[in-house]
Amino acid sequence: MPNFNKVYLMGYLTRDPELRVTPKGTAIAQYGIAVNRSFKGEDGQSREEVTFVDMEAWGKIAETIGKYLHKGSPIFIEGRLKLDQWEDKASGQKRSKLKVVTESFQFLGKGAGDGNQGEPPARPRPAAQPSTVEDEDVPF
Numbered sequence: 001m002p003n004f005n006k007v008y009l010m011g012y013l014t015r016d017p018e019l020r021v022t023p024k025g026t027a028i029a030q031y032g033i034a035v036n037r038s039f040k041g042e043d044g045q046s047r048e049e050v051t052f053v054d055m056e057a058w059g060k061i062a063e064t065i066g067k068y069l070h071k072g073s074p075i076f077i078e079g080r081l082k083l084d085q086w087e088d089k090a091s092g093q094k095r096s097k098l099k100v101v102t103e104s105f106q107f108l109g110k111g112a113g114d115g116n117q118g119e120p121p122a123r124p125r126p127a128a129q130p131s132t133v134e135d136e137d138v139p140f
Helices: 059-068
Strands: 007-013 018-021 027-040 046-058 074-087 094-107
Touching: 018 059, 027 059, 046 059, 046 074, 059 094
Parallel strands: 046 094
Antiparallel strands: 007 027, 007 074, 018 027, 027 046, 074 094
């Protein structure tokens, strides 16, 4: 049976990326984006719908996102869907969460239209200090 898992999203970061590092030294960035959709309702009125998506990036991509992007930054993402499943320690209930794993991305906004696509903005934002992730914190 054929399989295909590819997601393309363009939106704005809803929060500053949270950059952490695994015990083996791999960077992980957790962040969210908002994707807007404009459409006409049955009554002919223009409407807008916002979808909030939880995102995850690993390695060099995570480091770059953590260094150069912040809340409100526009971004174009290519990634894949991932379902995290775990058991809630407090209630014992099984939980799950669907997120997008960033496989590649492009900076948008200033400089994106002048041949600078894929290049970071001229000045990085102040670097956040990554926190260490314990093995039990990684949901797989």
